[in-house]
Amino acid sequence: MRVLDGAWVLGFGSELTNMDSRPVVLGSRATKGRPAAGYGGLFWRGPRSFTGSAQVVVPGGIGGDELMGEEGPWMAMRGRHDGSDRGSTLVFADARADPRLPTRWSVRVNPYACLGTAPFFDTEYTSEPGDTVRLRYQVAVANGLLDPGECEALAGKAFPEVDEEEGQP
Secondary structure, X not given: OEXXXXXXEEEEEEEEEOOOOOOEEEOXXXXXXXXOOOOOOOXXXXXXXXXXXXXXXXXXXXXXXXXXXXXXXXXXXXXXOOOOOOEXXXXXXXXXXXXXXXXXXXXXXXXXXXEEEOOOOOOOEEEOOOOEEEEEEEEEEEEOXXXXXXXXXXXXXXXXXXXXXXXXX
């Protein structure tokens, strides 16, 4: 965890290595025929107060459930909290070196607020024997209701440097 101007950032990473002698196919419920069920990566479920009232922020705009499956280097959700009516924004950013860019995102405001990465949203990925799939994300939690420009700036700060040897920050 690290602190940025008015936000704190958590890093998440996973490595999936195919240890089998056969290819392994990675997909989602959507790749098996269930529309808009492309979740399958890092997943956050928001507080009750975000349900139905939160806003989804993407590069250049603000929306809601219609942004399910949107592609982009980052996606954010902003909303207000019970009791204090204060707002917060969570900005999810993918590593710029991720070979599956642009990332697809799984997001809902109804029937509950949630946001997650969806690396295999509607496309299966075949991992050959010995292959390692590396996924790296940062989640910035900020005070206040950030606009698209502020979210973009925060997403850019989430991955400030890239390790040239591994191609990952």
